[in-house]
Amino acid sequence: MKLLEFLKRERKKSASVAKERLQIIVAHQRGERDQPDYMPMLENELLEVIRRYVQVDQDAINISLDRDNDCSVLELNVTLPRDE
Amino acid sequence: MAKIIVVTSGKGGVGKTTSAAAIATGLALRGNKTVVIDFDVGLRNLDLVMGCERRVVYDLINVIQGEAGLNQALIRDKRTENLHILPASQTRDKAALTPEGVEKALETLSQEYDFIVCDSPAGIEHGAQLAMYFADEAIVVTNPEVSSVRDSDRILGLLASKTRRAERSEPPVQEHLLITRYDPNRVTSGDMLTLEDVREILAINLVGLIPESEAVLRASNQGVPVVHDMDSDAGKAYADTVSRLLGEEVPLRFYGYQKKGLLSRMFGGGRR
Ligand SMILES: Nc1ncnc2c1ncn2[C@@H]1O[C@H](COP(=O)(O)OP(=O)(O)O)[C@@H](O)[C@H]1O
Ligand SMILES: [Mg+2]
Numbered sequence: 594m595k596l597l598e599f600l601k602r603e604r605k606k607s608a609s610v611a612k613e614r615l616q617i618i619v620a621h622q623r624g625e626r627d628q629p630d631y632m633p634m635l636e637n638e639l640l641e642v643i644r645r646y647v648q649v650d651q652d653a654i655n656i657s658l659d660r661d662n663d664c665s666v667l668e669l670n671v672t673l674p675r676d677e
Numbered sequence: 678m679a680k681i682i683v684v685t686s687g688k689g690g691v692g693k694t695t696s697a698a699a700i701a702t703g704l705a706l707r708g709n710k711t712v713v714i715d716f717d718v719g720l721r722n723l724d725l726v727m728g729c730e731r732r733v734v735y736d737l738i739n740v741i742q743g744e745a746g747l748n749q750a751l752i753r754d755k756r757t758e759n760l761h762i763l764p765a766s767q768t769r770d771k772a773a774l775t776p777e778g779v780e781k782a783l784e785t786l787s788q789e790y791d792f793i794v795c796d797s798p799a800g801i802e803h804g805a806q807l808a809m810y811f812a813d814e815a816i817v818v819t820n821p822e823v824s825s826v827r828d829s830d831r832i833l834g835l836l837a838s839k840t841r842r843a844e845r846s847e848p849p850v851q852e853h854l855l856i857t858r859y860d861p862n863r864v865t866s867g868d869m870l871t872l873e874d875v876r877e878i879l880a881i882n883l884v885g886l887i888p889e890s891e892a893v894l895r896a897s898n899q900g901v902p903v904v905h906d907m908d909s910d911a912g913k914a915y916a917d918t919v920s921r922l923l924g925e926e927v928p929l930r931f932y933g934y935q936k937k938g939l940l941s942r943m944f945g946g947g948r949r
Contacts, residue, residue, distance in 0.1 A: 606867025611823050612874045619830045619878055626834045 687828030728900025885918030
């Protein structure tokens, strides 16, 4: 099983790796497109505050802004380490 | 009223100037009054690709600063009727390129021409944003390669937000994908993104596919836009692109695997 997986990985062509990476990058860039300019700063400062209490990584925090017609919802997801 | 088309990409060296020169020439050859403007202040190249570098007297900045009239700065193409070139300044600071000045120049040209083709500098700063600001359509030049595709997506973001059409909530800038330097053999071997991959990732309409071609270097060596070389694959591919810009439906070519003949393998000759 392991060997088969290894062989499969070996055969994966560089162009398909490029495509997968680009799909992730572009999805991320497009998510950022419609955000207000202050979002990256807000994200960093929130992360800083959380880190005063819990040690989390940069990618443990996920923040997004959903805009509806009459209001916006700021959604903050933080994955905390398991053994608190 | 002219249609303003910006040729842009974010990344440098992907083929913007080559494409702007070929497409402007192609539009003129089809009978459209066309002017192609170099926005790459400080790094002008379009004059070389168009073969008019020795006839540059005034440039875009001189016009904007009121030091020369448009008619003094415009260079008439020697080979192609209906075609003029407005060169960039080689020496002046980019800041001399003001939105008001560009707007005024474009407005005047709009009265005279059918198409205004703007050759954008690389990057996403002042010069690139100004080149796209007044555009009706955008040709996003992309190589099948990760950094070029990512930069193209950034440019699409700017086209959707930082253009006059976006700011005035007018119908958006029409976006066209132009894939250049495509090497079908490397695509077949799995080491180059396919044209479907690039189109799927960027999700915009494909207007042309230009293969990697020796004819492009030959053309720029001679200062004759490659679309004049209708025996070459790149020349034909640019002519097809122009037809599609004009609304015609033309099938894609030059995306298939090229089998090298024995002679060309022996003597290392490439594709014409
Ligand atoms: N289809 C192509 N095949 C081979 N070489 C190309 C092709 N398109 C562009 N080039 C070469 O790539 C280089 C950069 O092209 P250029 O048009 O100046 O790019 P940009 O304006 O985006 O910086 C030039 O040397 C040009 O001759
Ligand atoms: Mg250029």
